[in-house]
Amino acid sequence: MKKKRWIYYVLACFLGFIVLSPYIWLILCSLRYDVELTAIPVKILPRNITFSNYYRVFFQPRWQQLNIMNFKHIMMNTIIIACLSTVICLAIGSLGAYAYARFKFIGKGIISLLIILTIMIPGVFILIPLYVFVRKLNMLDTYGGIILSFIPFTLPLVIFILTGFFKNLPEGLEDAARVDGCSRMGVLFHIILPLSLPGIAATSIIIFLLCWNEFEFPMALSAWKIRVLTVALSQYETQNLPDYGLMTATAVLATFPIIVLVLIFQKLIIEGLTQGAIKE
Amino acid sequence: MKEHYFAGILLSPTLLIIGIIVGYISIYSFVLSLQRVNLTGKTGVEYTFIGLKNYFEALANPIVIRSIKNTLLFTCISLGATFCFALVVALVVNGLTRFRGAFVALFMIPWGISPVASGLIWKWIFDPSFGVANSILWRLGIIENYRMWFGDMNIAMYLVIVVAIWRNFPFLFIVLFAALRTVPDNLYEAAVLDGATASQRFLYITLPYIRYTALTGCVIQTVWYLRIFDLFYILTEGGPAYATMVLNLWAFKQSFFFYNIGFGSAMAVILTVITLLISLGYFAIIAKTES
Numbered sequence: 405m406k407k408k409r410w411i412y413y414v415l416a417c418f419l420g421f422i423v424l425s426p427y428i429w430l431i432l433c434s435l436r437y438d439v440e441l442t443a444i445p446v447k448i449l450p451r452n453i454t455f456s457n458y459y460r461v462f463f464q465p466r467w468q469q470l471n472i473m474n475f476k477h478i479m480m481n482t483i484i485i486a487c488l489s490t491v492i493c494l495a496i497g498s499l500g501a502y503a504y505a506r507f508k509f510i511g512k513g514i515i516s517l518l519i520i521l522t523i524m525i526p527g528v529f530i531l532i533p534l535y536v537f538v539r540k541l542n543m544l545d546t547y548g549g550i551i552l553s554f555i556p557f558t559l560p561l562v563i564f565i566l567t568g569f570f571k572n573l574p575e576g577l578e579d580a581a582r583v584d585g586c587s588r589m590g591v592l593f594h595i596i597l598p599l600s601l602p603g604i605a606a607t608s609i610i611i612f613l614l615c616w617n618e619f620e621f622p623m624a625l626s627a628w629k630i631r632v633l634t635v636a637l638s639q640y641e642t643q644n645l646p647d648y649g650l651m652t653a654t655a656v657l658a659t660f661p662i663i664v665l666v667l668i669f670q671k672l673i674i675e676g677l678t679q680g681a682i683k684e
Numbered sequence: 685m686k687e688h689y690f691a692g693i694l695l696s697p698t699l700l701i702i703g704i705i706v707g708y709i710s711i712y713s714f715v716l717s718l719q720r721v722n723l724t725g726k727t728g729v730e731y732t733f734i735g736l737k738n739y740f741e742a743l744a745n746p747i748v749i750r751s752i753k754n755t756l757l758f759t760c761i762s763l764g765a766t767f768c769f770a771l772v773v774a775l776v777v778n779g780l781t782r783f784r785g786a787f788v789a790l791f792m793i794p795w796g797i798s799p800v801a802s803g804l805i806w807k808w809i810f811d812p813s814f815g816v817a818n819s820i821l822w823r824l825g826i827i828e829n830y831r832m833w834f835g836d837m838n839i840a841m842y843l844v845i846v847v848a849i850w851r852n853f854p855f856l857f858i859v860l861f862a863a864l865r866t867v868p869d870n871l872y873e874a875a876v877l878d879g880a881t882a883s884q885r886f887l888y889i890t891l892p893y894i895r896y897t898a899l900t901g902c903v904i905q906t907v908w909y910l911r912i913f914d915l916f917y918i919l920t921e922g923g924p925a926y927a928t929m930v931l932n933l934w935a936f937k938q939s940f941f942f943y944n945i946g947f948g949s950a951m952a953v954i955l956t957v958i959t960l961l962i963s964l965g966y967f968a969i970i971a972k973t974e975s
Contacts, residue, residue, distance in 0.1 A: 419791075423850070424790065426802075426805050427793065446814065446815070446816045499694040507687050507691035510688065525706075526959055529953065530710075537712075619798065620913045640804065665796065678858060
């Protein structure tokens with residue numbers, strides 16, 4: 405057994421190279437001048453490295469950029485929407501998940517069925533009535549409308565993931581605290597929530613990622629004022645002859661923060677993702 | 685305070701929202717699918733009840749039939765391929781003794797890249813004139829001329845599948861990897877003592893052990909693949925000639941590009957029914973494996 409270990413390392417490196425190479429290629433491209441980007445045949449390594457594409461993303465006159473919209477503005481929109489949706493969903497979902505994990509009550513089976521159903525429902529099924537609804541409220545193209553549209557698909561996931569974390573807390577915690585004279589709310593806020601902080605963090609990161617990467621809902625519900633990164637990126641594709649330098653640099657800027665986040669919180673994300681699926 | 689009152693208070697916001705989604709929005713979606721909706725009528729939005737006509741029209745429409753077939757084809761092939769690739773990666777990483785964490789992190793990277801950005805990256809790689817794929821394949825002599833990869837009816841779908849695998853395998857990889865960690869080592873040791881080969885150990889120890897987890901992961905991945913939208917929107921927009929049109933994309937286009945909201949809703953309902961039927965099948969299989 406021991407002798408063959410190196411094969412695993414060779415295979416892992418090979419697979420890793422295959423998986424990473426498209427992204428590395430994107431980064432290499434974003435560091436080139438336009439002349440090199442559109443050279444035929446393509447050179448693998450850039451001859452002159454330049455950060456001018458990144459500079460242009462940030463400092464180009466507004467009218468030249470991403471169809472009249474400022475990159476910083478789009479980035480802020482994305483951050484605000486992703487953060488607010490995450491916070492709202494976790495505030496609502498953590499209470500629900502706690503009740504769901506720890507208490508017995510009438511209709512629990514029906515509720516779990518409903519939660520699974522909402523996870524299964526395809527986005528467009530919710531999106532069309534939601535669009536009519538948001539339109540009626542005059543909330544098209546606002547933060548509120550987009551955040552509202554995120555809740556239906558993130559909330560059931562929050563409950564699904566968090567329930568697993570709450571169930572893992574030792575039994576009898578509540579009873580001990582209740583005997584010491586703590587109220588039910590007190591138990592939740594002073595004991596359960598602090599103890600399940602890793603679980604809450606894991607869920608937040610996953611939800612934040614999903615909101616950041618979501619495209620279908622903001623695409624339908626926003627037009628010009630409130631655009632998020634995914635929508636702005638997709639607009640390069642519809643241009644006839646896009647500015648490839650800008651496109652690659654924007655793509656790197658849109659994905660890099662998330663990749664860093666994934667790498668930092670790797671362990672938490674794994675824990676969150678496997679929470680519902682793993683059975684020992 | 686009684687336990688279930690307290691539970692009720694905590695659950696009420698969640699129930700309210702889920703109730704609105706499942707109750708109100710779903711029913712409304714169904715109601716919309718029975719109507720012709722004119723968003724820019726003289727008196728604002730105009731609704732005309734037309735019964736099941738949208739469904740008859742949809743099921744008689746060659747593009748809708750095509751997109752149903754494409755959705756199922758895409759889901760089947762992608763799911764199988766993603767599962768195999770994820771399993772191979774998970775087995776390889778599980779075989780490492782050092783740097784395991786680093787490799788897990790590395791393989792998670794595509795999952796952080798949004799489908800839109802993934803689409804842009806791959807579209808750029810397969811660009812007909814400036815793409816690196818053409819350049820390399822041409823230099824190696826595999827292709828004679830530069831090709832329009834996403835413009836080729838026979839290739840486009842398979843290329844989207846490749847991109848989908850690349851972007852989505854990390855989820856199944858993480859799930860399978862975590863499942864592999866739960867297989868007790870002493871089982872393998874015992875099997876080695878009994879003279880079992882590597883493939884026998886995989887078939888009779890590993891596979892039964894990870895079956896439940898693998899199935900659960902597959903349900904989730906299947907549901908995600910059935911509703912795929914972003915990748916097709918960026919890579920092919922359903923073209924060429926509807927060769928890569930999928931249900932979610934066509935429903936979206938009908939609703940938000942052509943404003944046929946009723947027709948779009950009917951397609952959304954069809955997609956939902958397909959999704960629910962397939963998940964039901966899965967649950968039946970899972971229930972069987974558990975007993």
